[in-house]
Amino acid sequence: MYKAILYKEWLKIRWMVLGYLIILLGFLTYIGLDTRYWFEMNDPIQVWLVVIQRKILYYTAIKYIPVFAAIVLAIVQFVPEMVKKRYRLSFHLPIGETHSLLFMIAIGVGVILITSAIYLLGLTLIGITFFPAEITRSSLITVAPWLLAGIVTYLGATAVTVDPSWKYRIVYVLLFAPFIHSLFLESGYSEYQFSFGTYLLIALLFSIIVLFPGYRLRKGSKL
Amino acid sequence: MENVIECVNLTHSYGNKLIYKDLNFTVQKGKIFGILGKNGMGKTTTINILMGFLRPTRGKCIILGEESHNLSPQTRARIGLLHEGHVCYEFMTVSQVEKFYSQFFPNWKKELYYGLVDRLGVAYDHKISRMSCGQRSQVVLGLIMAQDPELMILDDYSMGLDAGYRMLFIDYLIDYVRENNKTVFMTSHIIQDLEKIIDDAIIMGYQKILVQMPISQFMGSFHQYHFRVDGQLPSFGIDELVSNYENIKNNYILYSFKAPEEVKGYLNKKGVFFAEFGEALMTLEQAFIGLTGKY
Known part of the structure; x- marks a missing residue:
């Protein structure tokens, strides 16, 4: 039965995932080419000064990509379920409603994790090609909150899409938006290195919220 | 006979x-059970x-032995649902x-x-x-039939x-249901279609059930005079004898579950000078309108 749900979700998201991968790989290629251009057009010392002293991150082009992708993913995955009240089809399947919803969300999170791994792999390849290991390691630590923001945004966008009430949708935006914003406040490298664990724990708490709209939907709440 | 659905003191308010x-x-x-109402x-x-998508304010509905708002996955597998508007996963292919x-x-x-889909030629x-x-x-319908459910709940299949x-x-529905001894609970806004399908019906009025009986009994006992x-020109109250009435000038149509003689007696008792008294045959749709009114 879970295989069938995986099949349904895949049918919904496959083109979006493909599009996201193309865009992500395009941006990673751009960053790689741009970095090479820096080194070819400037003195390496100068590049070093810009990167280390002025704390210019060479990969900001992909800073918000996980967040945008997460919003699109939640829409592509859950809007078809909400239109014409199709969620009722899922709720009537001979499988626990909570399990079904959680599995659908898990698939979305899984897609984000896989694409995040590609994101990290791309950055690692660019990093080890042009910079010392310390810079590469620090770039991965720097982008970790951005990727976490992608997961939290996906959960928030899912809650907003699934809840039948506009009042609660606004509440979710007010809850999620400040936390997501707080993951983008860096002004240099690895600034979330020591606080990332706390952010991760808060993100886990946020993941519980997403069950609430599902529950409300199940019992037919309109207010 | 075994009850597949049993609703007790069902009360709901928004x-x-x-x-x-x-x-x-x-x-x-x-049985094929119809729920009719404006x-x-x-x-x-x-x-x-x-369908379990709404919890009643009071009372309960037992479906296949379980409360409707808390059906187990096993019981849900025994119920085929047709949602209003033939809701389906439209992003999928046949x-x-x-x-x-x-x-x-x-x-x-x-x-x-596939037997049903093949007829469409798609x-x-x-x-x-x-x-x-x-x-x-x-x-x-093909999906519901393939599921082979014991109970089919069809919400306005005609929309x-x-x-x-x-x-x-x-x-297709009649053939499948009769052949496989399925139970159906259905609604439709096309009343005339239901006449040849349903065995039993309830007709709902404002906040209550007006009639609950086999459809053949309803059609045999409800009259248009x-x-x-x-x-x-008299006016009538809606009571045990008069289910509904309407008049255009001095021409009256009166709906009642009572026999012609009883109605005539009633009119005489009220001092109504009537002539050309007769009874007209009705379709289910006419009987429904007669009972519930046009407005």
């Missing part, structure tokens, strides 16, 4: 707005409660939707689904979103269907 109070009805195994009388609310559903139901009858890779409402209705597709839907009144 905020302060009472939809109905203390509804009681049962649906027996193997818009806003609570048909959709009842269907939503039965074959994809079959592949999806087949994995949930152990008694899946693939041949029933390719198996045809996307459901590109189908007409009529074609989609056949896909949905958006032209006469041809309505007939096709009904013909017409007469002309000479003299002062």
